[in-house]
Amino acid sequence: MDDLVLLTAAREAKSRAYAPYSRFPVGAAVLTKKGAVYTGCNIENASLGLTVCAERAAVFNAVCAGERDLEALAVSADTPGHCRPCGACRQVLAEFSDDIRVIMGNMNMEYEVKTIKDLLPDSFKI
Numbered sequence: 001m002d003d004l005v006l007l008t009a010a011r012e013a014k015s016r017a018y019a020p021y022s023r024f025p026v027g028a029a030v031l032t033k034k035g036a037v038y039t040g041c042n043i044e045n046a047s048l049g050l051t052v053c054a055e056r057a058a059v060f061n062a063v064c065a066g067e068r069d070l071e072a073l074a075v076s077a078d079t080p081g082h083c084r085p086c087g088a089c090r091q092v093l094a095e096f097s098d099d100i101r102v103i104m105g106n107m108n109m110e111y112e113v114k115t116i117k118d119l120l121p122d123s124f125k126i
Contacts, residue, residue: 013039028054055089094123
Protein backbone atom coordinates (compact mmCIF):
# COMPACT_ATOMS: atom_id res chain seq x y z
CA MET A 1 0.00 0.00 0.00
CA ASP A 2 1.20 3.47 -0.85
CA ASP A 3 2.26 5.62 2.13
CA LEU A 4 -0.02 8.46 1.01
CA VAL A 5 -3.06 6.15 0.99
CA LEU A 6 -2.37 5.16 4.60
CA LEU A 7 -1.70 8.79 5.54
CA THR A 8 -5.04 9.77 3.96
CA ALA A 9 -6.81 7.17 6.11
CA ALA A 10 -5.10 8.65 9.19
CA ARG A 11 -6.18 12.14 8.16
CA GLU A 12 -9.79 10.98 7.78
CA ALA A 13 -9.66 9.36 11.24
CA LYS A 14 -8.45 12.69 12.63
CA SER A 15 -11.83 14.21 11.75
CA ARG A 16 -13.44 11.89 14.34
CA ALA A 17 -11.10 12.82 17.21
CA TYR A 18 -12.56 13.89 20.54
CA ALA A 19 -10.13 16.57 21.71
CA PRO A 20 -12.07 19.24 23.66
CA TYR A 21 -9.23 19.89 26.12
CA SER A 22 -6.10 20.05 23.96
CA ARG A 23 -7.89 21.06 20.76
CA PHE A 24 -5.24 18.92 19.05
CA PRO A 25 -7.00 16.25 16.95
CA VAL A 26 -4.81 13.40 15.75
CA GLY A 27 -5.61 10.48 13.47
CA ALA A 28 -3.77 7.24 12.83
CA ALA A 29 -4.07 4.26 10.53
CA VAL A 30 -2.28 0.95 10.91
CA LEU A 31 -1.61 -1.46 8.04
CA THR A 32 -1.35 -5.16 8.78
CA LYS A 33 0.79 -7.60 6.83
CA LYS A 34 -2.48 -9.09 5.48
CA GLY A 35 -3.29 -5.68 3.93
CA ALA A 36 -6.06 -4.65 6.33
CA VAL A 37 -6.23 -1.08 7.61
CA TYR A 38 -7.47 -0.09 11.07
CA THR A 39 -7.88 3.52 12.15
CA GLY A 40 -7.94 5.39 15.42
CA CYS A 41 -8.21 8.92 16.72
CA ASN A 42 -7.27 10.53 19.99
CA ILE A 43 -10.01 10.42 22.62
CA GLU A 44 -9.50 12.79 25.52
CA ASN A 45 -10.98 12.70 29.00
CA ALA A 46 -11.34 15.32 31.73
CA SER A 47 -9.06 13.04 33.76
CA LEU A 48 -6.16 13.51 31.33
CA GLY A 49 -4.43 10.25 32.28
CA LEU A 50 -7.37 8.38 30.76
CA THR A 51 -6.83 9.95 27.35
CA VAL A 52 -5.97 7.55 24.52
CA CYS A 53 -3.72 8.57 21.64
CA ALA A 54 -4.73 7.95 18.03
CA GLU A 55 -1.83 5.58 17.40
CA ARG A 56 -2.73 3.32 20.32
CA ALA A 57 -6.42 3.41 19.36
CA ALA A 58 -5.53 2.20 15.84
CA VAL A 59 -3.25 -0.57 17.13
CA PHE A 60 -5.84 -1.66 19.71
CA ASN A 61 -8.51 -1.79 16.98
CA ALA A 62 -6.26 -4.05 14.91
CA VAL A 63 -5.49 -6.33 17.86
CA CYS A 64 -9.20 -6.53 18.79
CA ALA A 65 -9.83 -7.76 15.24
CA GLY A 66 -7.25 -10.51 15.72
CA GLU A 67 -4.37 -8.82 13.88
CA ARG A 68 -0.89 -8.79 15.38
CA ASP A 69 1.39 -8.66 12.35
CA LEU A 70 1.66 -4.92 11.82
CA GLU A 71 3.52 -3.48 8.86
CA ALA A 72 3.09 0.30 9.06
CA LEU A 73 1.38 3.07 10.97
CA ALA A 74 0.58 6.55 9.68
CA VAL A 75 -0.14 9.45 12.00
CA SER A 76 -1.52 12.84 11.00
CA ALA A 77 -2.22 16.17 12.70
CA ASP A 78 -2.66 19.76 11.60
CA THR A 79 0.92 20.71 12.38
CA PRO A 80 3.55 22.37 10.19
CA GLY A 81 6.12 19.75 11.27
CA HIS A 82 5.72 16.01 11.08
CA CYS A 83 3.49 14.57 13.83
CA ARG A 84 5.51 12.09 15.86
CA PRO A 85 4.15 9.38 18.17
CA CYS A 86 4.63 9.95 21.89
CA GLY A 87 6.80 7.59 23.94
CA ALA A 88 3.87 5.46 25.11
CA CYS A 89 2.71 4.94 21.53
CA ARG A 90 6.24 4.08 20.43
CA GLN A 91 6.43 1.41 23.14
CA VAL A 92 3.08 -0.06 22.07
CA LEU A 93 4.24 -0.24 18.44
CA ALA A 94 7.53 -1.85 19.49
CA GLU A 95 5.53 -4.58 21.25
CA PHE A 96 4.55 -5.94 17.84
CA SER A 97 7.74 -5.46 15.78
CA ASP A 98 10.95 -3.45 15.58
CA ASP A 99 10.42 -3.11 11.82
CA ILE A 100 7.06 -1.30 11.74
CA ARG A 101 7.31 1.67 9.41
CA VAL A 102 6.01 4.89 10.99
CA ILE A 103 4.72 7.46 8.50
CA MET A 104 4.61 10.86 10.18
CA GLY A 105 2.54 13.45 8.34
CA ASN A 106 1.68 17.11 8.65
CA MET A 107 -1.11 19.46 7.57
CA ASN A 108 0.25 19.62 4.01
CA MET A 109 0.34 15.82 3.58
CA GLU A 110 4.12 15.96 3.61
CA TYR A 111 5.64 13.10 5.54
CA GLU A 112 8.74 11.31 6.70
CA VAL A 113 9.15 7.59 7.35
CA LYS A 114 11.19 5.86 10.03
CA THR A 115 11.05 2.44 11.64
CA ILE A 116 9.91 2.11 15.22
CA LYS A 117 13.43 0.90 16.03
CA ASP A 118 14.74 4.27 14.79
CA LEU A 119 12.23 6.12 16.97
CA LEU A 120 12.66 3.89 20.05
CA PRO A 121 16.03 2.13 19.82
CA ASP A 122 15.98 0.58 23.30
CA SER A 123 12.36 -0.43 23.80
CA PHE A 124 11.33 -2.34 26.88
CA LYS A 125 11.17 -6.11 26.24
CA ILE A 126 10.60 -9.12 28.47
